[in-house]
Amino acid sequence: MNASYATLVLVAAWVAIGGLTAAALARRGQPPETYLSALVAWPVLLPLLGEAAATAAGPFATRIDTCFQALRAALTDPGAAGVVSAEELTLLKASLRRADARIAMVDRLLAEDALRADPLALQHERARGFAVDEVEAVLRGVVQLRVQVGLLALAGDTVPVRRRLGELTARVRAVEELSLA
C-alpha cells in the first residue's frame, strides 16, 4: 500500500464515520447545519448521539437560564471559589431542563382537543401541576442559594450552601423519578 493510497483510505474512513454520525443525528431530529457538521467534525458531536433531539423549551426555560447565570456569576467571587463545582450546577440545570421539557410536552398534549376529552387528561393535569410547583420551588431555592453564597463570602461557612444544593438536587431528582414511574 503506498502512502497516497493509505491517506485516501484514512480520509474515506473519516468521512464514512462522519456520514454515519450525520445520519444518526438526522434521525434524532438535529437541524441540517448540525448533522452536516458531523461530516467534518464528528468527534465533537458524539455526545449528541447519547441523547434524544433537543426538545422545545418549556415554560420555565428563560427563568432557569436567568437563575443559573446569576448563580454562576455569584460563584465567581473568590470567597465562594470551589464550594460548588461547575459540573454539579450543570447536572442540576440539566435536570430542571428535563422537567421543564416534560411540562412543555404535557402542555402540547393538553392543547389537542381530542386528548383533552380523554379521561387520562385529568391525571396529566394533576401531574403537570405537581411538576410546575416543584420546578418553581427549586428555582426559588436556586435564588436562595445565591443569597447564601453572598453570605458565605462574609461568614466563610460553606455547610449551608452545600446542604442547600444537596436538597435542591434531591428535590429535582424526586420529580424525575416520579415522572419516570
Add this chain to the structure above:
Amino acid sequence: MSRPSLLTLTSQVLRDPIAVVDAHDTTADLGWLAPRLLGISGVGAALFGAAVGSYRGGEQVLYAAIKLPLLLWIPPLFALPAIHAAWRACEVEVPYRRLALAALAGMARAGVLASAFAPVLWLPYSVEADYHASVLLFAGMLLLAGLPGLTAIARAIPAGGHRRWMAASGSLLLVGVLLAQTGWLLRPFVARPTTAVALFRPVEGDIFASLGYTAAASLGLYGDWEAERAGLLSRERAE
C-alpha cells in the same frame, strides 16, 4: 435562552471562550454551537490561508484558503479522545461534551486571531520576501494564533486530580505533533515561486527534518537535504 448572533458569538470566543463553554453547558447547546463555531474558525482560517497563498498568487490563494481550515480542525479533532483519556488517567473528570465545546471554542478563537494576522502576513509577502523567511513567518503567525486557542482548552479542565502537569504536557505535545505533521501532509501553503502550483505535494520525509533545513536555509546555510522515506513510506519506495 436567547441565542447570541454570529457576530456576538465571534466576539465572545475572542474575549472569553471559557465563558461561552460555561454558558452553553447542555448537549442541545453543543448541537447549536458546533456548526457556528466551526464556521467561525473555518472562515477565519480561510482568510489567513488566502493571505498565505498570496505569496505565490494565482490558484495557490484558493488552495491555501481551502487547506488552512483543515490544518486548524484536524489536530484537535484527532487528539480530543486521547486528551480526554489523558486527563481521566490523571483522575480529572472532565465531561467529553465540555471538552468538545472547549475545543470548538478554542478553534474558533484561533480562527478569528488568524484572520486578524492575515494583513500582517500579507504585507511582507507583497514586497517579495525570501521564501524560507516567509515559511518561518507563516509558522510563527500560526503559532501565535493557535496558542490562545489551546489555552482555551486547557482552561476548560476542572481543578483537582493528580499529576496534572503530565496530562497537560502530554495533551500539548500530542496536539503540537499532530499540527506539525498535518501541516506537512497538507503542504504547500507558501508555494515556492519557481515551482508549479499544486494542491498537495507528494508525501515525503517529516516536518521536523524540514523545519531544521528551512531554519538553516533562512540563515543562508544551504545543505543537500533530501527527504528520507521511513516506515510506511519506505515500503512505497521499495515497491
